[in-house]
Amino acid sequence: MTDQPALCVSHVSLSYGPKKALDDVSFALPRGRFCALLGPNGAGKSTLFSLLTRLLVTREGTIRVAGHDLAKNPRAALARIGVVFQQPTLDLDMTVMRNMRYFAALHGLSGRAAATRIDASLDRLNMRERAGEKVRALNGGHRRRMEIARALVHSPEVLLLDEPTVGLDTAARRSITAHVHQLAGEGLTVLWATHLVDEIDPADEVVVLHRGHVLKQATAAEIAGNGTLIDAFIAMTGGKDEAAA
Numbered sequence: 052m053t054d055q056p057a058l059c060v061s062h063v064s065l066s067y068g069p070k071k072a073l074d075d076v077s078f079a080l081p082r083g084r085f086c087a088l089l090g091p092n093g094a095g096k097s098t099l100f101s102l103l104t105r106l107l108v109t110r111e112g113t114i115r116v117a118g119h120d121l122a123k124n125p126r127a128a129l130a131r132i133g134v135v136f137q138q139p140t141l142d143l144d145m146t147v148m149r150n151m152r153y154f155a156a157l158h159g160l161s162g163r164a165a166a167t168r169i170d171a172s173l174d175r176l177n178m179r180e181r182a183g184e185k186v187r188a189l190n191g192g193h194r195r196r197m198e199i200a201r202a203l204v205h206s207p208e209v210l211l212l213d214e215p216t217v218g219l220d221t222a223a224r225r226s227i228t229a230h231v232h233q234l235a236g237e238g239l240t241v242l243w244a245t246h247l248v249d250e251i252d253p254a255d256e257v258v259v260l261h262r263g264h265v266l267k268q269a270t271a272a273e274i275a276g277n278g279t280l281i282d283a284f285i286a287m288t289g290g291k292d293e294a295a296a
């Protein structure tokens with residue numbers, strides 16, 4: 052296709068009553084890029100995800116997914132997005148395969164087409180051999196991998212993950228982070244919301260969000276300069292959560 056951005060957020064604002072959660076947010080991501088949406092608690096990350104998935108709508112600004120305007124053509128735009136929310140949304144008493152089939156059906160996939168897509172998605176996350184297990188039997192890391200596989204079943208171009216490593220141990224965090232970086236290497240565009248700088252590689256794109264404003268967009272290495280990313284992040288944000296500010 053063209054060289055238009057996979058995701059383009061342009062002058063987006065959103066208020067909860069008098070509280071401005073996002074204020075004139077703009078950034079664009081090219082295809083096949085891993086981008087960290089880095090911000091302390093309360094920065095507006097979940098609010099932005101709610102807008103990107105149309106759980107919330109705003110009249111202020113535009114969001115385009117692979118060129119499709121989310122407000123004017125939501126079906127086309129949403130069809131190109133896969134989402135992993137902060138809170139797990141799996142049915143624990145169904146097998147991995149039944150969870151996948153259910154989700155595929157929501158995207159209008161059934162029969163052979165669904166089976167092919169499900170196998171491919173589980174393969175990408177090294178989860179195919181777990182297909183017959185109940186989700187309840189999986190550890191936290193494997194549940195998250197399953198959710199990522201599920202988010203890929205309809206072949207989206209953009210994958211959104213809202214703090215996907217919350218509650219995982221160090222080994223599982225590292226494995227999930229590496230896996231998703233690999234997906235970006237294969238051409239997927241990834242927006243990964245986090246407040247943890249150790250999940251970010253030097254070559255990754257970073258959008259620093261603070262109190263509803265984009266403070267910077269650059270690679271992690273550029274933001275770190277001669278120091279570390281964590282020092283640069285604290286210098287920009289004051290190291291304070293919005294909730295505590």
Ligand SMILES: Nc1ncnc2c1ncn2[C@@H]1O[C@H](COP(=O)(O)OP(=O)(O)OP(=O)(O)O)[C@@H](O)[C@H]1O
Pocket residue numbers: 067070071072090091092093094095096097098099293294
């Ligand atoms: N429903 C709501 N009503 C009022 N204010 C809200 C609501 N949801 C979020 N906020 C406020 O909007 C701001 C942004 O919140 P948001 O949850 O988007 O931030 P976040 O970066 O995702 O934080 P966290 O990492 O804690 O989830 C915060 O100040 C929050 O208190």
